[in-house]
Amino acid sequence: xxxxxxxxxxxxxxxxxxxxxxxxxxxxxxxxxxxxxxxxxxxxxxxxxxxxxxxxxxxxxxxxxxxxxxxxxxxxxxxxxxxxxxxxxxxxxxxxxxxxxxxxxxxxxxxxxxxxxxxxxxxxxxxxxxxxxxxxxxxxxxxxxxxxxxxxxxxxxxxxxxxxxxxxxxxxxxxxxxxxxxxxxxxxxxxxxxxxxxxxxxxxxxxxxxxxxxxxxxxxxxxxxxxxxxxxxxxxxxxxxxxxxxxxxxxxxxxxxxx
Numbered sequence: 022x023x024x025x026x027x028x029x030x031x032x033x034x035x036x037x038x039x040x041x042x043x044x045x046x047x048x049x050x051x052x053x054x055x056x057x058x059x060x061x062x063x064x065x066x067x068x069x070x071x072x073x074x075x076x077x078x079x080x081x082x083x084x085x086x087x088x089x090x091x092x093x094x095x096x097x098x099x100x101x102x103x104x105x106x107x108x109x110x111x112x113x114x115x116x117x118x119x120x121x122x123x124x125x126x127x128x129x130x131x132x133x134x135x136x137x138x139x140x141x142x143x144x145x146x147x148x149x150x151x152x153x154x155x156x157x158x159x160x161x162x163x164x165x166x167x168x169x170x171x172x173x174x175x176x177x178x179x180x181x182x183x184x185x186x187x188x189x190x191x192x193x194x195x196x197x198x199x200x201x202x203x204x205x206x207x208x209x210x211x212x213x214x215x216x217x218x219x220x221x222x223x224x225x226x227x228x229x230x231x232x233x234x235x236x237x238x239x240x241x242x243x244x245x246x247x248x249x250x251x252x253x254x255x256x257x258x259x260x261x262x263x264x265x266x267x268x269x270x271x272x273x274x275x276x277x278x279x280x
Contacts, residue, residue: 022037022038022039022044022073022078022079022080022081023037023038023079023080023081023082023083023269023270023273024036024037024064024068024079024081024082024083025037025038025082025083025266025269025270025273026082026083026084026085026086026095026107026269027085027086027131027134027265027266027269028051028084028085028086028087028088028091028092028095029051029087029088029131029154029155029245030051030087030088030154030155030156031050031051031154031155031178031245032048032049032050032051032154032245033048033049033050033051033091034046034047034048034245034265034266035047035048035049035064035067036263036266036269037068037071037073037079038266038270041270043263043266043267043270044071045070045071045073046263046266047067047070048245049063049067051088051091053088053090053091055091055094056094057094057095057097057098057101058098060091060094060095060098061075061098061101061102064098064102065102075102075103075104079103081105081108081273081277082099082103082105082107082108083107083108083109083110083269083270083272083273084096084099084107084108084109084110084130084269085109085110085130085131085133085134085265085268085269086109086130087129087130087131092109095107095109096109108272108273108276109130110130110133110134110269110272111130112125112126114272114276115272115275115276116133116137116272116275117137117140117166117271117272117275118133118136118137118140118162118166118167118168119165119166119167119168120133120136120168121167121168121169121170122168122169122170128168128170131152131154131265132152132158132160132168132171133168133268133272134264134265134266134267134268134269134272135150135152135160135243135264135265135268136150136160136162136166136168136268137268137271137272138261138264138265138267138268138271139162139239139241139264140162140166141267141268141271142261142267143239143241144164144166145164146164146237146238146239147161147162147163147164147234147235147237147238147239148162148238148239148240148241149161149162149227149230149231149234149238149239149240149241150162150171150241150242150243150264151223151227151240151241151242151243151244151247151251151254151257152242152243152244152247152264152265153176153177153242153243153244153245153246153247153249153250153251154176154244154245154246155176155178155179156173156174156175156176156179157173157174157175157176157177157219157222157223158171158172158173159171159172159173159174159223159226159227159230161230161233161234161238163234171230172226172229172230174222174226176246177196177215177216177219177246177249177250178196178246180215180219181193181196181215184211184215191207191211194208194211194212194215195212196212196215196216196246196249197212197216197249198212198213198216198217198249198253199212199213199216201213202217216249216250216253217253219250220250220253220254220255223250223254223256223257224254224255224256227240227254227256227257228256231256239258240256240257240258241257241258241259241260241261241264242254242257242259242260242261243260243261243262243263243264243265244262245262247260247262248260248262
């Protein structure tokens with residue numbers, strides 16, 4: 022079994038694959054202060070929920086991380102508690118896609134994993150990936166599997182927190198869509214602006230990216246907040262919440278083949 026680990030700035034997404042099937046998944050808050058021993062305690066508790074452990078069944082660990090301190094602690098934790106090194110998605114790792122940005126080494130591991138999975142799932146189409154995480158990332162992928170780059174905007178929670186912290190009379194509201202765009206109260210007006218406003222931002226960016234790809238592309242959403250906003254976006258055709266984990270599995274398999 023493979024343990025796939027996607028470390029974002031806000032959340033860490035864990036998944037266990039048995040062959041090609043994702044059989045277990047969990048989410049935890051990302052905390053860069055956690056030591057390798059603290060991570061082992063957290064991982065051990067999650068694995069125990071599925072009757073797994075460090076010494077049983079897990080035969081590989083693949084990591085995508087945008088938090089460097091957590092990356093090193095995860096490397097140490099894997100080697101110490103699983104007894105073998107983790108495969109970390111970084112420059113030099115075989116992915117099967119071409120990164121055509123100005124500085125390929127600067128592209129985050131999560132973006133690479135999403136592109137790998139998207140090209141695997143839709144191999145004959147250009148794909149636009151909308152990742153709703155700490156930041157909103159709109160990525161462009163050609164039908165040949167070439168990662169061109171994209172756009173990065175403030176995420177839903179970042180934008181909402183900035184608004185609530187700088188406007189004295191506006192208090193935090195639940196991040197859920199109101200029944201109508203015209204809010205009849207301050208709460209629903211805020212919800213409309215945050216949810217529908219984010220959806221409009223995404224639709225605008227996606228429209229520009231699809232146009233630059235030639236006017237046709239499959240548009241897929243992923244990320245922890247995809248379900249909150251994605252259904253209100255006119256341009257998004259489907260939601261794949263485990264896209265990054267799928268990419269991690271594919272990258273692990275491709276590197277195992279050449280090991």
